[in-house]
Each structure stands twice: as structure tokens, then as C-alpha cells.
Amino acid sequence: MRETMQNDAFIIKVLSTANTIGKILLTSGAETYRVEEAITLVCRRFDLKSESFVTMTCVLTSAKKKDGEVITEVNRIYSVSNNLNKIDRIHKILLDIHKYEIDDLEKEIKKLQIQTVYKKKVLLISYCFSAAFFSLLFDGKFRDFLVAGVGGVLIFYMAYFANKLKLNNFFINTLGGFLVTIFSSFATKLGIISTPSYSAIGTLMLLVPGLALTNAIRDLINGDLLAGTSRSIEAALVGSALAIGTGFALFTMSYF
Structure with a gap:
């Protein structure tokens, strides 16, 4: 026994x-x-x-x-x-x-x-410069670079507090798309940048589900249809959430 x-x-x-x-x-x-x-x-x-x-x-x-x-x-x-x-x-x-x-x-x-890979400050700086350099990648100017960097900081704190409140990813990405577009639009209204496009796109790249989409394709190729389909739907939902948030922000700014 x-x-x-x-x-x-x-x-x-x-x-x-x-x-x-x-x-x-x-x-x-x-x-x-x-x-x-x-x-x-x-x-x-x-x-x-x-x-x-x-x-x-x-x-x-x-x-x-x-x-x-x-x-x-x-x-x-x-x-x-x-x-x-x-x-x-x-x-x-x-x-x-x-x-x-x-x-x-x-x-x-x-x-x-229990290992913590990166400290909060390192992640904050990463968010800031990732968004800023993405705006340059999309042919933005120096001012777009600065606005996108601040937008990256905004996304970091939004995601940080949203995760603490255990909000679902769809809501987080919808809110992220809304805040980024509103912020870039206000920067345009204030004359800091000429168009909200470059800074907004650069910052939104932080929320684009690139890894989920890549893994979905790899799972489907490997024959894991259930996992591949689930990840594809997840990526589509995240993309839809970003589009909804951005669209609602543009609709709101049209009244200003």
C-alpha cells in the first residue's frame, strides 16, 4: 500500500x-x-x-x-x-x-x-519609445514622434490599471483605441501636430495582436484547428475592438 x-x-x-x-x-x-x-x-x-x-x-x-x-x-x-x-x-x-x-x-x-522579468519603469520606457518609433516608421515627423511617445505612456497606465481591475481584453482594447485617438485628435486641435494619423497609428501598434495572429497561423498549419481557430477569432475580436474604439473617438471629435 x-x-x-x-x-x-x-x-x-x-x-x-x-x-x-x-x-x-x-x-x-x-x-x-x-x-x-x-x-x-x-x-x-x-x-x-x-x-x-x-x-x-x-x-x-x-x-x-x-x-x-x-x-x-x-x-x-x-x-x-x-x-x-x-x-x-x-x-x-x-x-x-x-x-x-x-x-x-x-x-x-x-x-x-514568481520571476519579474522587467521592472515597471523599464516597461513604461519601452511603451513610450515603441509607440514613438512606430510613428516614424509610418512616415511621421518629430512632433508625431513626441505625441506618440506620450500616447504610449497613456496606454501603459491604461493597461496597468485595467489589468488590476481584471477587465476583459475586448474592453481594454476598445478603451485603448478610444483614448489614443482622442489624445491624438486633441493634439491636432491644439496645433501640436498637423494630423492625428501618424501618432495614433504608432500608438495603436502596441495593441495590435501580432503574436496571436502569428500563433493562429502556426497552429492551423500544424493541424491544431481548434486552437488555431480560437486564436484567429481572438485576433479578429481585438482588431474589431480597436476599430470600434477608434471609430467612436473620431465620431466624438467630429462635434468639436
Whole structure:
């Protein structure tokens, strides 16, 4: 009985660790097929035959014991972001997976979970200069560069407080499109810039779902139709939210 309990505990720990790795990858922006491959690799390292199923909202892994009993681990996904650093860190761990025992692997993953990659100030500066240089990329002038930079700061704080309030992505992107267009339009009214187009487009690029669309195509090519379709719809909804917010802002500014 004791051996059985220890065996069960070991299998549960392996499944939990593998699913946690899958959850980190998925919430950091990895493709679903890559998540499934990572989970399978971890389970195989500890001689565990497993089957995993990953969608945009769930990571599910099952393993069969020698007596035929099936143990299943399920993790619910509530939000997805972009964190390529975590994907890279886990990729490096998986390359050396043969060096890890389960307890060591579990500790490494827990450290990765709580790790803060960039400080708030660094992210703020990144938002500012990303939006500013995007405006130059779209043939904007120096004043458009400055206005777009301030717009990037505005988007950063909007997203920061919206995430604290746990607002959904559709509302966040609608609000973002509205605020950016209103801000650029007021800058035009004040004579700072000649047209709101360049600064608004440059700032809106921060909200464009490029990674989601890329992953959707890769999932569809790989045959993961459910995940690919889900990501495509997500990208379309985000694009629609930006268009709605921008359109409403332009409609509002037409009265001024």
C-alpha cells in the first residue's frame, strides 16, 4: 500500500509540474502544439506515458498507471500575455531535462513563476519609445514622434490599471483605441501636430495582436484547428475592438 501511495504521489507531482510548465508557456504566448510537446517531454523524462490536450482556456494531461488507472491534471487558463523570456527559459530547461530530478525541476519552475522579468519603469520606457518609433516608421515627423511617445505612456497606465481591475481584453482594447485617438485628435486641435494619423497609428501598434495572429497561423498549419481557430477569432475580436474604439473617438471629435 505504501509503495502504491508513493507511486501515486510521484505521478501526481510529475503531472502537476508538467502542466505548470504548459500553463506558463501558454500564458506567455506559446503555440498550443509546442505546449503539448513540452508536457509530453517532461512526462517521458520520468517514464510516464501521457496524453495532453491544450486549448486557449485549458491545459489537460492524463497518465495511465501500470494497473490501468488513469490520473488526470487540469489547469484553467484565465489570461494570456506575451512573455518570450519565460518561453526561452523553459526551452533551455527542456533541452537539459535529463539533468533534472522531479524535485529540482519543480523548484526551478516555481522560481520561474514568481520571476519579474522587467521592472515597471523599464516597461513604461519601452511603451513610450515603441509607440514613438512606430510613428516614424509610418512616415511621421518629430512632433508625431513626441505625441506618440506620450500616447504610449497613456496606454501603459491604461493597461496597468485595467489589468488590476481584471477587465476583459475586448474592453481594454476598445478603451485603448478610444483614448489614443482622442489624445491624438486633441493634439491636432491644439496645433501640436498637423494630423492625428501618424501618432495614433504608432500608438495603436502596441495593441495590435501580432503574436496571436502569428500563433493562429502556426497552429492551423500544424493541424491544431481548434486552437488555431480560437486564436484567429481572438485576433479578429481585438482588431474589431480597436476599430470600434477608434471609430467612436473620431465620431466624438467630429462635434468639436
